[in-house]
Amino acid sequence: MKRISALILTLLLTLPLSANAADLMIAQAANFMPAMKEIIPAFEKNSGLKMQATYTSTGKLYAQIVNGAPFDLFLAADERRPKKLFKDGLAETPFVYAVGKVVFWSLDKDTIGKSWQEAVKSGKLHKIAIANTETAPYGSAAMTALKQEKLWKQVKPELVFAQTIAQAFQFTSTGAADAGFCAYSSMFTPTGKQGGFHLVEQAPPVIQAACVLKSSEHKEAARKFVHFLSSPEVRTIKKKYGYD
């Protein structure tokens, strides 16, 4: 009995080790997940390296990195945080890996009518989802557009704030919100295709920057991936999900 328990214990102890044996750990902003799901296998095939990605909001990843999370590469949803990591000496020079766009989307094609401005002004939409305007880049871009069109004050009582752009999409796709400011990349998912959308031209493009972390023990692998990000193969995948 003792031997069996010792064996089980040894197995349990070694299991997580083998599950964690990635050559590259990436901290990835959640909005880029659909594209990343195609980029990772392509890179693994191309390089023979194993890669692991954590998908969550840029702000949370930043807080984790500052507090010593063992990531090699940080692919943020904004430019601000990679720049700050660089300035604080925690990362190498940032570079832009994707440019995203804001769309106004609803499951009910009729409710969004001719333009997003008209839809917002119509008063027919009671709840409009938007990502947190302070922490989520897509949220602040949408706010800029609303302010520029002088609609911000009028629409504010109708807004519900999601933590991430993915949650704004969730609020809208469950019908809990009538419409929402979402990422263009979501329009390429099966759920996104069910509804109708307008590109929000007034929203500044969401420039997503990345950086290799100074604490990384796999800088060689990280640089390989950075190089791979600008390959024609990745460019095709990015286009497919609506990123420039």
Added chain:
Amino acid sequence: MDFYPLYISAKLAVATTLFIPIVAAPIAYILAFLDFRGKSFIDAIVSLPMVLPPTVLGFGLLIAMGPQGVLGGFWRDLTGERMVFSFSGILLASLVYNLPFAVQPMRAAFEKLDIRLLENAAVLGLSSTATFFRVVLPNSLPGLAASAMLVFAHSLGEFGVILMVGGSIPGSTKVASIAIYEAVEAMRYDDAMYMSLAIIPVSFLALLAINRLNRVSRSRV
């Protein structure tokens, strides 16, 4: 710093604690005193919110409370308002989430009652309602108070479920835990710390009170 989220959390905790006995007391009573087929089934359903990940519960509630959902549709017909993203909405979510935390201590308190007390009440011709209010309730007060404190402390820190159905609307559904989460993401670490410091002592005092009450009820037996 914005103190409003703390106020919303306190309001949610007080409202949950006030409303939950209406649902929890009958359930605890049935589970403690009655024996019937399917009892373990009901027991499991009531306990489910305790083991489900808040995100699972929250997602289910988001769909049920949405305008097309069962609860949301009913609420809209009744009040003309939307249930999700409103204070009533997060209150309902909080009631569902807290149900097992209210029922379990109540049930334990009821089960600890001396059966002879109830028999005497029956012999003396007290109706079951009168027995409940004049015998069961006064004799299980410490347990009920412990249940209330647990629910209060628990609602004060509510996060996952509210995150799903709340929509973080300032002054209405943006509770303290969400404000803290957002402050951390926005790199406003000071704000996050001050708000956390406000929550910790209150929760600690609530736990102290629960322990106290549990000791009181144990020494009575």
